[in-house]
Amino acid sequence: MSPAVLIAVLLAASPAPRLASPGLNGVQVPAELVTFLGERLATRLHDRGVEVVTSRDIATVLGQERQKQLLGCAEGASSCMAELAGALGADGTVVGDVAKLGTSWHLNLKIISSRGAKVLADYSADAADEQRLLAKIDEAAEEIAEKLMPPKPKGPRTYAWIPAAVGGASLVAGGAFFFDASAKHDLLLNGAGPVDDARANTLIAQGEQSQQIARIGVAIGAAALLTAGVLYLLGAESPVSPGVALVPGGLTFGVAGALP
Numbered sequence: 001m002s003p004a005v006l007i008a009v010l011l012a013a014s015p016a017p018r019l020a021s022p023g024l025n026g027v028q029v030p031a032e033l034v035t036f037l038g039e040r041l042a043t044r045l046h047d048r049g050v051e052v053v054t055s056r057d058i059a060t061v062l063g064q065e066r067q068k069q070l071l072g073c074a075e076g077a078s079s080c081m082a083e084l085a086g087a088l089g090a091d092g093t094v095v096g097d098v099a100k101l102g103t104s105w106h107l108n109l110k111i112i113s114s115r116g117a118k119v120l121a122d123y124s125a126d127a128a129d130e131q132r133l134l135a136k137i138d139e140a141a142e143e144i145a146e147k148l149m150p151p152k153p154k155g156p157r158t159y160a161w162i163p164a165a166v167g168g169a170s171l172v173a174g175g176a177f178f179f180d181a182s183a184k185h186d187l188l189l190n191g192a193g194p195v196d197d198a199r200a201n202t203l204i205a206q207g208e209q210s211q212q213i214a215r216i217g218v219a220i221g222a223a224a225l226l227t228a229g230v231l232y233l234l235g236a237e238s239p240v241s242p243g244v245a246l247v248p249g250g251l252t253f254g255v256a257g258a259l260p
Contacts (some may be wrong), residue, residue: 017148019045019091019111021054027099035097038138041109044141049149050227053090091148092120098133105133109140111148121147160232167224174217181210 021042026034035056042052105127110220111120121139127133184207188200 016049016051017092017150018051018090019092019094019148020114021052021094023055024109025095027095027097027101029098029100034098037133038094040134041094041137041141045145048141048145050145052094058101065147090114093132104128105130105136106134107136107140109144111144162228163231164225164228167221168230169228171220172221174214174219174221177210177214177217178184181207181214184210213249 017111021038024034024041035128039056041214042054045052092111094109095112096107099106107123107125109123109168111122113120114119121144123143123201125136125140127136184203188203
């Protein structure tokens, strides 16, 4: 595998937002500390789902001189890194400054789109000392990641109210038909007057029909409520659907789907 392909893998292996980080610019700050802060920022961004390739990552694979040769430049490592990131398909480049002015620290960060001069995200903060500066780096990573990450799709759990509503309505409807069947049974046995055969047969047929519809309604309702419970409590990632089947002597119901 060629070196260029290895670097492409670093940037393209994940569907997450991808950034190139040529390193921060230091103003009256030791180079070692600037490098550390840049690596910490990259690590914290990675922890939040943003893929970051730093100058150190590329140098590890190619070597710094080979990195410059691929870009056709002998100086300006930051410029080379930005060009290489654009060529390999990174979504943006991390640029920023860390400055120490007097006893205070100042941090400015920007994510510049690789497709133009658009600023995808930015962050600016002041810190009283190095410890607070580290906290600001972590805070910057959180804010930048929040701006860059695509919104998470709603999971099946979000829609648990739909089968719950269907289940509740089905149970109510099933109960209504059970009451109707019971009323016809009482009318047949305890009516105010005699009931002829034709009327009795009609009441029996209507009662049986109401009972059958009631059973179906209760079965669907129970299955739908069970589905809602699976979606909400277990957070199933695959579709879960209720099922009802007629069997000799009654009904059977259940749910189908894959549990997490």
